[in-house]
Amino acid sequence: MTRSLDEVFNNANRFEDTLRAAHVKLAYLRMTGNCLAEAFAYGFQVVEQLGEIFPAAPDNEIIVQNLLDMKQLVTGSLNESKLKSLPEMADSTKKEAMAFLDEMLVCSYQSQSMYFPLIACRMVRISLKYGWTKTSCVGLASLALSLVTVFSDFSEGYSLAKISMSVAGSDKRVLCSIMTITYGMINIWKEPIQAILPQMKDVYNMSLKYGLIDNALATGMFHAYRAFFSGSLLKPFSKEVALFMRNNSERHKRRLIHLCVAPIFNGISCLCGSSGSQYVEEFITEEHLAEALRNKESTVCEAMFAIKLMCSFIFRRLEGIQATARQYLELFERHGGASAQFVNIYRLFYGGLLSLHYYRESRDQFWMDRAEHAIQKMEVWTVESVWNFENKLLLLQAERHYAFGEMDRAAEKYKLAQESSKKHRFVHEEALTCELAAAFHEKTGNVQFVAELIGRAVNCYQTWGAEGKVESLLIDDESYDGSMLTFGLETKR
Numbered sequence: 001m002t003r004s005l006d007e008v009f010n011n012a013n014r015f016e017d018t019l020r021a022a023h024v025k026l027a028y029l030r031m032t033g034n035c036l037a038e039a040f041a042y043g044f045q046v047v048e049q050l051g052e053i054f055p056a057a058p059d060n061e062i063i064v065q066n067l068l069d070m071k072q073l074v075t076g077s078l079n080e081s082k083l084k085s086l087p088e089m090a091d092s093t094k095k096e097a098m099a100f101l102d103e104m105l106v107c108s109y110q111s112q113s114m115y116f117p118l119i120a121c122r123m124v125r126i127s128l129k130y131g132w133t134k135t136s137c138v139g140l141a142s143l144a145l146s147l148v149t150v151f152s153d154f155s156e157g158y159s160l161a162k163i164s165m166s167v168a169g170s171d172k173r174v175l176c177s178i179m180t181i182t183y184g185m186i187n188i189w190k191e192p193i194q195a196i197l198p199q200m201k202d203v204y205n206m207s208l209k210y211g212l213i214d215n216a217l218a219t220g221m222f223h224a225y226r227a228f229f230s231g232s233l234l235k236p237f238s239k240e241v242a243l244f245m246r247n248n249s250e251r252h253k254r255r256l257i258h259l260c261v262a263p264i265f266n267g268i269s270c271l272c273g274s275s276g277s278q279y280v281e282e283f284i285t286e287e288h289l290a291e292a293l294r295n296k297e298s299t300v301c302e303a304m305f306a307i308k309l310m311c312s313f314i315f316r317r318l319e320g321i322q323a324t325a326r327q328y329l330e331l332f333e334r335h336g337g338a339s340a341q342f343v344n345i346y347r348l349f350y351g352g353l354l355s356l357h358y359y360r361e362s363r364d365q366f367w368m369d370r371a372e373h374a375i376q377k378m379e380v381w382t383v384e385s386v387w388n389f390e391n392k393l394l395l396l397q398a399e400r401h402y403a404f405g406e407m408d409r410a411a412e413k414y415k416l417a418q419e420s421s422k423k424h425r426f427v428h429e430e431a432l433t434c435e436l437a438a439a440f441h442e443k444t445g446n447v448q449f450v451a452e453l454i455g456r457a458v459n460c461y462q463t464w465g466a467e468g469k470v471e472s473l474l475i476d477d478e479s480y481d482g483s484m485l486t487f488g489l490e491t492k493r
Helices: 002-011 015-031 036-049 060-074 077-084 092-110 115-130 136-151 154-168 172-189 193-209 213-229 234-252 255-272 286-294 298-314 319-336 342-362 365-384 386-403 407-423 427-444 447-464 467-476 483-490
Strands: none
Touching: 015 036, 015 092, 036 092, 060 077, 060 115, 060 136, 060 154, 077 154, 092 115, 092 136, 092 298, 115 136, 136 154, 136 172, 154 172, 172 193, 172 213, 172 342, 193 213, 213 234, 213 255, 213 298, 213 342, 234 255, 255 298, 255 467, 286 298, 286 319, 298 319, 298 342, 319 342, 319 365, 342 365, 342 386, 365 386, 386 407, 386 427, 407 427, 427 447, 447 467
């Protein structure tokens, strides 16, 4: 591939003759091998020749000012009307720049780069000045995402994403890209996540229908993460993930897609207790996390880390992950503490639960600081969506009260967390809440509640399909006596 592209570049008479090959090269670098940083650098090199220059090292002040300027220009019903009336872009150089910037948005998202909001702002600015092109709506949707991730301005981002879909009209190919951003990365902060999952499947199928393979794969990957963390039933879901991975392996061969989705498949196998499944410390190792960071694949690293936290906590393999949790919780808090991306939710949720456990054991303030950060974030997010976040906040609060010895308040929060999990259909988190509440009540001497809570936990884990967890729970928790097994198998939710 690279040899053929080099031949085009070497024989071109002018820069414009190389642009088609440059598009191919940028896409190739982004999708294969350990070349994300190289792809990013190459993209900036091309757009600079097309007249779009970016700062070498953008700081927060530049990003905030760009976003504020763009927000003022494009938000509001009057401006939606203005956007729809913009003429078609006629400047061929700006059209080319927009196409490259569109590709670079993907690069910057994958690497969690500070350039993402700047690229989105630039695409909207070009469109307002030179007219509308197909990728303009993608830039607008990416601006909406930037308002969410940088400012945590969920309502404005949610509204602007709807505008971008409205402005796109009936162009199905453009809509596919916009809907991936809107459903997969913005609406999750406002709408019940279980309602969003079917929409993402529709976008995946639509993208395949129109030959948008990269968008289909990205949507499929986003769907896999959202379905896994939100508690989709594991047995049917495992078949979907296996088929998705096989199609990628046999037809598309996208390395980053495989890196992101393989841990989900292994996590499902671990939870289900499938034959030959590995423990989480075996399928997500320290070297996996370190390699992703070395390759500047921050999204991949954080996604693997969140799965490692989740499976380790659910299986109560707490000591083996303590050093990793200390290193990476602080790392991601320092580098992405202000951002709001889907994987942040579960890195903070399970990281917060782990931190509270470690604090109870050690009284090390480091862990309480991590837990407080997680609770503060969950409080903000619960204001945006009670459905998606209330039960997580209540469980973290319960564990914090327990850590501080506030037993009556802890008992109340455990009960509320269990009720909220059930009401909002997070069966896996209801199971976890019941298990933690049982441990709390056993510790405080309220043994009359223990068998019932373990029974509910077992029933919920079985409903989820986590037979591997059920087996470990019944074997490891010998203190609950044989009565819990009978109760757990007979209890109806």
